[in-house]
Amino acid sequence: MSNELVHIANLNKNYSVVKALDDVSLDLEPGHIIGLLGPNGSGKTTLIKILNGLLRPDSGTVVIDGEAPGPHTKSVVSYLPDRPYFADWMKIGNIFDLFEDFYTDFDRPRAEYMCQTLHIPIDMKMKNMSKGTKEKSQLILTMSRKAKLYLLDEPIAGVDPAARDFIMDTILSNYNPEGSVLISTHLISDIEQVLDQAVFIRNGHVILHDSTDNIREREGKSVDELFREMFRMTY
Amino acid sequence: MFGKLCKYEWKYMMRFFLPMWGMLLVLGIINAFSAPHWLFNYVSEGREIAGGLLFFALNMGFCAVIIVTMVVIIQRFYNGLLKDEGYLMFTLPVKSGMLINSKLLVSLVLMFLTGVVCLAAIMAIVISGIGWGDFWEGFVWIFRNSDLSGLEWTMMILWLIVLILVASASSLYKIYTAMALGHLAKKHRVGWSVAAYLGISFLGSAVSNIFMFNADWDAIGDALHRMVTGMSIPQSIVVMELVAIAFYAVLSLIYFFITRYILEKRLNLE
Numbered sequence: 226m227s228n229e230l231v232h233i234a235n236l237n238k239n240y241s242v243v244k245a246l247d248d249v250s251l252d253l254e255p256g257h258i259i260g261l262l263g264p265n266g267s268g269k270t271t272l273i274k275i276l277n278g279l280l281r282p283d284s285g286t287v288v289i290d291g292e293a294p295g296p297h298t299k300s301v302v303s304y305l306p307d308r309p310y311f312a313d314w315m316k317i318g319n320i321f322d323l324f325e326d327f328y329t330d331f332d333r334p335r336a337e338y339m340c341q342t343l344h345i346p347i348d349m350k351m352k353n354m355s356k357g358t359k360e361k362s363q364l365i366l367t368m369s370r371k372a373k374l375y376l377l378d379e380p381i382a383g384v385d386p387a388a389r390d391f392i393m394d395t396i397l398s399n400y401n402p403e404g405s406v407l408i409s410t411h412l413i414s415d416i417e418q419v420l421d422q423a424v425f426i427r428n429g430h431v432i433l434h435d436s437t438d439n440i441r442e443r444e445g446k447s448v449d450e451l452f453r454e455m456f457r458m459t460y
Numbered sequence: 461m462f463g464k465l466c467k468y469e470w471k472y473m474m475r476f477f478l479p480m481w482g483m484l485l486v487l488g489i490i491n492a493f494s495a496p497h498w499l500f501n502y503v504s505e506g507r508e509i510a511g512g513l514l515f516f517a518l519n520m521g522f523c524a525v526i527i528v529t530m531v532v533i534i535q536r537f538y539n540g541l542l543k544d545e546g547y548l549m550f551t552l553p554v555k556s557g558m559l560i561n562s563k564l565l566v567s568l569v570l571m572f573l574t575g576v577v578c579l580a581a582i583m584a585i586v587i588s589g590i591g592w593g594d595f596w597e598g599f600v601w602i603f604r605n606s607d608l609s610g611l612e613w614t615m616m617i618l619w620l621i622v623l624i625l626v627a628s629a630s631s632l633y634k635i636y637t638a639m640a641l642g643h644l645a646k647k648h649r650v651g652w653s654v655a656a657y658l659g660i661s662f663l664g665s666a667v668s669n670i671f672m673f674n675a676d677w678d679a680i681g682d683a684l685h686r687m688v689t690g691m692s693i694p695q696s697i698v699v700m701e702l703v704a705i706a707f708y709a710v711l712s713l714i715y716f717f718i719t720r721y722i723l724e725k726r727l728n729l730e
Contacts, residue, residue, distance in 0.1 A: 277551050278550065278551070279547070279550055279551065279727060279729060280727065281724070281725050281726070281727075295555075296553040296554055296555060297553070299551055299552065299553040299554075300553035302551070304547075304551050306547045308544055308547070309544065310544050310545055310546075310547035310548040311544075311545070311548075312539065312540075312545050314472070314475065319471075320548075323468060323548075323552075326464045326467075326468075327461070327464065327552045327553060327554070328553070
């Protein structure tokens with residue numbers, strides 16, 4: 226318990242009559258890259274939103290770095306939503322200023338270096354950026370923090386294979402190794418090789434949480450193959 | 461953190477307000493040169509029409525500034541917190557109340573400064589018309605020949621400014637509450653926000669009507685009479701102002717707590 230970065234117990238969340246999360250319990254330790262794997266509508270985004278304080282659960286407990294979601298946990302969680310959160314008038318340099326003011330773990334030189342590498346001018350307005358450049362900018366912001374927990378919601382959904390490689394490289398070469406990375410996706414084959422642990426979620430239930438090595442050894446198949454087998458009926 | 465939030469809000473708002481204030485002041489200064497000629501002297505018909513048009517433009521400018529101020533303030537809350545930008549703002553390590561109040565404080569300051577700019581534009585015309593010397597003399601005369609320079613009148617004016625600010629805060633909180641309620645809907649959130657605003661207004665009217673019809677006005681009148689007996693006029697007005705300030709402060713608190721509750725516990729970003 227003392228080594229847990231994230232402690233989730235008996236978590237429930239309903240949207241009207243739809244159960245998004247049903248009695249979810251999960252403990253995550255620091256220093257791991259964890260895949261939150263499930264088909265669309267399985268509750269991945271709801272769980273991530275609850276972890277970063279955007280949603281309140283109906284019941285249950287969430288503790289991150291010893292505290293319930295709030296200003297402290299937001300200061301140690303770096304979140305990549307599944308949509309761009311920039312306003313058109315913003316320049317990426319404006320958001321660097323904002324991150325520098327609010328997050329003590331934001332590494333501005335690293336963020337500027339990444340922008341330079343990708344030829345993203347920091348004084349370019351968001352309205353002049355392509356969708357892909359916006360996504361890259363958002364990833365740069367998320368990964369330029371030395372956070373304790375990275376919550377990446379579908380970072381590789383809807384992008385071409387070359388962009389997927391870039392995204393995974395950026396995550397792997399920039400995350401804080403003392404923290405943990407929780408990546409939600411249903412595209413397992415693209416990220417399986419980097420995962421230490423996998424959490425399978427279906428209809429709001431966590432049905433499996435284990436290390437990827439254990440899964441391969443026990444099942445005699447890859448995580449992707451096991452996922453396809455377990456979710457064949459619902460996927 | 462609150463100061464930093466205000467700083468970012470201010471930087472955003474200045475993109476709209478600086479050009480708007482600049483435009484108003486330029487119109488005011490142009491009118492300051494032209495208005496005294498066609499208002500107080502005989503000029504050719506062409507110059508009179510041109511001057512009239514400039515004066516009309518200034519008045520349109522005043523109307524535009526009031527509308528744009530309200531639209532920008534409302535849009536800033538809606539887009540900044542209840543749409544995609546909310547993903548950025550609500551994951552900052554600050555409390556929801558700070559997000560709401562930073563927007564409110566900056567909006568109040570901007571409303572106040574917009575009022576000052578409008579007044580400056582009018583004063584430019586007045587001073588240009590009667591001359592700085594006469595204007596200053598008139599100003600001094602008013603203070604010398606009235607009680608306005610006394611402490612009681614000063615206090616009355618200061619409390620009036622506080623009352624205007626608290627009443628404005630209450631109006632803004634009411635708009636925020638309506639938008640927060642409207643965003644709970646799955647679809648047509650702007651429409652629901654307008655409906656929520658009308659609903660809150662209707663509820664307010666209903667409550668005040670119930671109070672008006674059921675209150676013991678004789679007792680209230682007696683109580684007020686006892687309270688202000690022996691007081692000077694400005695002191696009596698200050699008492700009324702304080703009662704009104706307390707009323708709007710309570711309303712503001714109610715709206716604030718409802719808005720904060722929704723944004724903390726029922727946030728519904730798409």
